[in-house]
């Protein structure tokens with residue numbers, strides 16, 4: 001019959017309209033900023049640098065500059081240290097004297113995270129970053145980028161647990177004594 005489709009469509013609209021007064025699930029408007037939805041595990045915005053225990057000494061970044069080279073819009077700027085200092089496992093490492101990310105240019109592609117061999121850079125979920133200043137207010141410096149591993153666990157629990165397990169396995173493998181050389185048979 002002509003018009004059946006229209007009537008069915010209107011019935012769905014009416015059901016949702018009336019239902020929205022009684023069922024919370026049907027309410028799709030979130031009264032932001034008073035109300036906030038929990039962001040999904042895989043939500044990502046801009047990168048941050050992970051540290052273990054101490055924001056300076058515990059920074060995992062060793063200033064290898066791979067992320068700087070691979071970043072498509074070239075919004076990462078790193079100056080490597082001249083000296084070395086012990087990392088969180090006590091191994092002497094270079095560290096970034098300067099580490100800046102211009103988030104007004106960053107396109108949240110996550111390539112920096114994927115290429116980092118040290119699990120040192122991860123994607124953040126913070127999105128309330130608007131500024132009044134026009135120039136370098138969105139240029140995030142090392143001290144603003146550094147966030148703890150506990151913070152990382154808070155925003156990406158599954159991913160962070162997997163990273164911790166991989167790092168622990170790698171550290172354990174390094175500690176394992178090398179197998180004794182085979183003695184040739186006489």
Ligand code: SF4
Nearest residue numbers: 071106107109110112
């Ligand atoms: S997320 Fe992409 S654009 Fe942003 S800093 Fe990383 S590599 Fe560069």
Ligand code: SF4
Nearest residue numbers: 061062064065067116
């Ligand atoms: S964040 Fe990772 S890839 Fe980038 S410089 Fe530091 S260690 Fe290297």
